[in-house]
Amino acid sequence: MTESQNMGIAERKERERELKRSMMLEAAEALIREKGLEHLNMDEVAERAEVSKGSLYQYFNNKTDLVLGICHKASIMMNTMTAKVLTEDKTGLEMVYQIGINYLKFAGEHPEFYRAMRFLENYKDTDQAKNSEYLSMCGQNRQESFRVMVRAIQIGMQDGSINSSYNPEELALLLWSTSHGVVNMAYMHQNAEHFKLLDHLGIDLETIFNGYMKLIGQGMEAKQC
Amino acid sequence: MTESQNMGIAERKERERELKRSMMLEAAEALIREKGLEHLNMDEVAERAEVSKGSLYQYFNNKTDLVLGICHKASIMMNTMTAKVLTEDKTGLEMVYQIGINYLKFAGEHPEFYRAMRFLENYKDTDQAKNSEYLSMCGQNRQESFRVMVRAIQIGMQDGSINSSYNPEELALLLWSTSHGVVNMAYMHQNAEHFKLLDHLGIDLETIFNGYMKLIGQGMEAKQC
DNA sequence: CCATATTTTGACTTTCAGTCATTTTTTGAA
DNA sequence: TTCAAAAAATGACTGAAAGTCAAAATATGG
Numbered sequence A, B: 001m002t003e004s005q006n007m008g009i010a011e012r013k014e015r016e017r018e019l020k021r022s023m024m025l026e027a028a029e030a031l032i033r034e035k036g037l038e039h040l041n042m043d044e045v046a047e048r049a050e051v052s053k054g055s056l057y058q059y060f061n062n063k064t065d066l067v068l069g070i071c072h073k074a075s076i077m078m079n080t081m082t083a084k085v086l087t088e089d090k091t092g093l094e095m096v097y098q099i100g101i102n103y104l105k106f107a108g109e110h111p112e113f114y115r116a117m118r119f120l121e122n123y124k125d126t127d128q129a130k131n132s133e134y135l136s137m138c139g140q141n142r143q144e145s146f147r148v149m150v151r152a153i154q155i156g157m158q159d160g161s162i163n164s165s166y167n168p169e170e171l172a173l174l175l176w177s178t179s180h181g182v183v184n185m186a187y188m189h190q191n192a193e194h195f196k197l198l199d200h201l202g203i204d205l206e207t208i209f210n211g212y213m214k215l216i217g218q219g220m221e222a223k224q225c
Numbered sequence C: 001c002c003a004t005a006t007t008t009t010g011a012c013t014t015t016c017a018g019t020c021a022t023t024t025t026t027t028g029a030a
Numbered sequence D: 001t002t003c004a005a006a007a008a009a010t011g012a013c014t015g016a017a018a019g020t021c022a023a024a025a026t027a028t029g030g
Helices: A003-035 A042-049 A053-059 A063-087 A092-109 A111-120 A133-159 A168-191 A205-220 B003-035 B042-049 B053-059 B063-087 B092-109 B111-121 B133-159 B168-191 B205-220
Strands: none
Touching: A003 A042, A003 A053, A003 A063, A003 A111, A042 A053, A042 A063, A063 A092, A063 A111, A063 A133, A092 A111, A092 A133, A092 A168, A092 A205, A111 A168, A133 A168, A168 A205, A168 B168, A168 B205, A205 B168, A205 B205, B003 B042, B003 B053, B003 B063, B003 B111, B042 B053, B042 B063, B063 B092, B063 B111, B063 B133, B092 B111, B092 B133, B092 B168, B092 B205, B111 B168, B133 B168, B168 B205
């Protein structure tokens, strides 16, 4: 057998491995969608993915790692969406707005991914998550999206749509955290009957987000006074 | 035995019951502080509280209910703090700021309570939480704090410190969610090594929050242009 | 076709939430 | 003080679900 044949097999195996991993993740995603993350259980994932439990554990360190695998997928999707905004013909401020709206829509359309991403926040470092490759990859992706946000702000400062008296990174951090807060609230209002602050106000997601952008937008805008 | 004696005993029993309940909660809080919520386990809570596991379950429906008990304590503390702000000699805008800072400090000083409160967000209604009295009491308290926020905004609109073109409730909702986002980010930066967006920026909590208030404050202020 | 390496399997172990029959303590009347 | 009934406390037990591992099945390469 030649070396190239060897390589071919190795590559095919790697492909097959990735495919199987991906099937397992999809099984878990479906179960989260159907029953909620809190009822996810490894036996069911195995059954749904049509593999044995043992196989599952050959592809993921543990349950947390599996969920982190979903986070990772989600973070890639988010990254792709976010990066694309930079290429659009928009002012920096509009880009910032678009990034936020995308995030909001993402959470609305893929609650299972959003849920998995939030799960990540609930684990201290000292945990099982520690040995997860996914964790660090998620971190990198988050970092990358954050840099895009910083970039959008810098563009805005150049084109005059954003007040350049701010430190771009600090501003990005604030936009990041406030928009996460808003999206989270929107998600909770949709998905958790308890936790509603305003039952009566028929809150539609985009309206809320527009309110948010209006509020925060004035603080960001270059002053015209 | 007279009826008043009967009442006395009933009252004493109730007091004792509350005391024991409170001891159990404190045991759980200590364990959360020491090992993190994710490692909380009922056998250890029982041991720490010097009662049997069975007793624990006589006071709390289940583990979730126990954590909700901590949430409830936390929500009372928050409520008290928040309500007090309204009595201070401040403009509405300053009150809003103070409420936010209080929340930030609360999360920093009582991570175990903050952690428990966030836990609450991670459970869908369909869960064990459903039969918990604590859940609805937490909801009421949250609602109450929210009303205080609305009130502060209304005061601000009266005294001219807050732009009265907003709907007070909508504005309160936005302040609520954005400040939660900021506090959460601050908490994560402090307590989770992963999840840092800005390692290099030596972020101090108050600075961040001041940045937030500056940003959002401009959108809230009555226009002077 | 066989020997070796890789992958899959599911029965087993462990951990922990939650239960419940039994024991202990408290109550209130005789 | 005594005793029966009620209330509370106990911890051994059950069940569910995470995680393991020796054995079986499959793939590889000579």
